Amino acid sequence: MREVILKLKERPDICLEVEGILPNVIADKSVEEIENIPIQYGNRKVKLSEFFDVYVEKSESPRLIFEGDMSRVKRIGYGLQDGEIIVKGNAGMYLGAFMSGGRIIVKGDVSHFSALNMRGGEIFVEGNAGDHLCASYRGDWRGMSGGTVIVKGDVGKELGSYMRGGKIVVEGLADEFAGVCMRGGLIVLNKAKARLGASMIGGSIVVNDVEELLPGFFEEGEEENPEIEGEKFMGRFKVYSGDHAERKAKGKLYVRI
Numbered sequence: 001m002r003e004v005i006l007k008l009k010e011r012p013d014i015c016l017e018v019e020g021i022l023p024n025v026i027a028d029k030s031v032e033e034i035e036n037i038p039i040q041y042g043n044r045k046v047k048l049s050e051f052f053d054v055y056v057e058k059s060e061s062p063r064l065i066f067e068g069d070m071s072r073v074k075r076i077g078y079g080l081q082d083g084e085i086i087v088k089g090n091a092g093m094y095l096g097a098f099m100s101g102g103r104i105i106v107k108g109d110v111s112h113f114s115a116l117n118m119r120g121g122e123i124f125v126e127g128n129a130g131d132h133l134c135a136s137y138r139g140d141w142r143g144m145s146g147g148t149v150i151v152k153g154d155v156g157k158e159l160g161s162y163m164r165g166g167k168i169v170v171e172g173l174a175d176e177f178a179g180v181c182m183r184g185g186l187i188v189l190n191k192a193k194a195r196l197g198a199s200m201i202g203g204s205i206v207v208n209d210v211e212e213l214l215p216g217f218f219e220e221g222e223e224e225n226p227e228i229e230g231e232k233f234m235g236r237f238k239v240y241s242g243d244h245a246e247r248k249a250k251g252k253l254y255v256r257i
Helices: 031-035
Strands: 002-008 038-041 044-047 052-058 063-067 084-088 100-106 120-125 148-151 167-174 186-192 204-210 218-224 236-242 251-256
Touching: 031 052
Parallel strands: 002 063, 063 084, 084 100, 100 120, 120 148, 148 167, 167 186, 186 204, 204 251
Antiparallel strands: 002 052, 038 044, 218 236, 236 251
């Protein structure tokens, strides 16, 4: 097995797109073959070597490492099925979008629309995440359906919109409309701003502290150490159902007391 390291030469003036540069795709390619892979730079194709230095080392499993400030490098890990990707820095838009397996570790922040329509695998973000993390593609009502995403920092607006399955954990603050139009799955938050779970009809949200609740959530009582979506949570929680602004709403919201 091999570990391929792509070291960014300099931050590009406009966005690069690296869709298709995946651990299993480049596993058997020579350094020269990797350098000649075409990537999108604005409205033209360029060779990968124009922006990246390529290094290959031995590894126990297929691994792809991006080094440098990738905030203008889009679609890292797009469609990932297996193997591991490590980003040693920030990552641009659409990181891990449509992935179904494997693992992505980001040592910095991720931009908007990361983990879009995610179906499986794991993403760990050591920094913050932008808007629409784990959301549905624009115009689609089918969002994240599987996998796990953990963010150590804060996240932007509309986290997990139209989520149908999987698990999201945010250890910082979630901006407005987290869990909007949620259908299934589990979101675990430390803190959340307003409009949490707006229009959700399924799934569960667990939160330690929320700015305010929408009027469509009805209090159902309290639970001690509840089991939620197959996972045990220690402590006492107020339990709400909703969002009853929608028909046949069966979502559950657990707020720590």
